[in-house]
Amino acid sequence: MQLHGHSAVISGGASGLGLATAQRLAAAGMRVVIADLQDDVGHAAAAQCGGVFVRCDVTQADQVEAAVQAAQALAPLRVAVSCAGIAPAARTLGKQGPHALDVFQRVIDINLVGSFNLARLAAATMAQQPPLEDGERGVIINTASVAAFDGQIGQVAYAASKAGIVGMTLPLARDLARDGIRVMTIAPGIFETPMLRGMPPEVQTALGQMVPFPQRLGRPAEYAELVEAIISNRMLNGEVIRLDGAIRMQPK
Numbered sequence: 001m002q003l004h005g006h007s008a009v010i011s012g013g014a015s016g017l018g019l020a021t022a023q024r025l026a027a028a029g030m031r032v033v034i035a036d037l038q039d040d041v042g043h044a045a046a047a048q049c050g051g052v053f054v055r056c057d058v059t060q061a062d063q064v065e066a067a068v069q070a071a072q073a074l075a076p077l078r079v080a081v082s083c084a085g086i087a088p089a090a091r092t093l094g095k096q097g098p099h100a101l102d103v104f105q106r107v108i109d110i111n112l113v114g115s116f117n118l119a120r121l122a123a124a125t126m127a128q129q130p131p132l133e134d135g136e137r138g139v140i141i142n143t144a145s146v147a148a149f150d151g152q153i154g155q156v157a158y159a160a161s162k163a164g165i166v167g168m169t170l171p172l173a174r175d176l177a178r179d180g181i182r183v184m185t186i187a188p189g190i191f192e193t194p195m196l197r198g199m200p201p202e203v204q205t206a207l208g209q210m211v212p213f214p215q216r217l218g219r220p221a222e223y224a225e226l227v228e229a230i231i232s233n234r235m236l237n238g239e240v241i242r243l244d245g246a247i248r249m250q251p252k
Contacts, residue, residue, distance in 0.1 A: 004029030189244025
């Protein structure tokens with residue numbers, strides 16, 4: 001798919017992987033909508049990308065629909081990328097007792113249900129677009145994590161939410177094949193996100209040295225580069241791509 005002249009909606013687009021994606025797609029000629037809860041940085045990011053910021057809780061259907069329609073108002077919606085997510089850490093049974101059920105539920109709601117919410121609503125709009133080459137109408141890209149496969153101690157909620165994203169990739173792609181909509185998932189390893197950049201330099205260095213090659217943290221721009229490659233290559237569909245420098249996480 002050619003990016004120029006179409007629009008994209010990116011959840012969690014105000015920072016980290018989402019911001020890098022918004023910047024790259026905008027540079028390629030797409031109109032972007034940044035759907036996020038961070039008002040100040042969201043507006044600034046949208047201005048930088050020549051796009052639009054929509055305050056959006058991904059668990060709320062009306063707010064996600066507003067973001068989708070804002071993108072459609074800019075140009076035909078062809079791309080939806082889910083980058084919104086949270087990662088609280090807690091053991092199933094910790095020193096203070098069992099894992100809080102509301103925390104587990106919140107992680108599932110934001111990471112997994114939120115990704116499906118954007119996918120289903122974006123697909124409904126994409127399906128109405130005129131078909132492009134090979135009958136393609138749109139691309140949906142979700143964000144999992146290597147934790148979906150290598151969940152560490154304290155990551156039971158996060159790993160479950162990301163494994164759910166991995167598990168829905170193929171059936172989503174099969175569901176939407178007749179509409180000409182592709183679905184892919186990226187599973188990043190350890191990346192330079194705002195959370196990691198807040199850690200001491202020595203901690204960041206130690207985390208980077210866990211990666212076989214290149215022996216460093218992943219860069220958000222590298223995630224965005226893969227997003228663009230997925231959009232451009234029509235044979236990429238129904239698959240999960242690990243973007244992790246060959247890392248396999250240890251129990252802790």
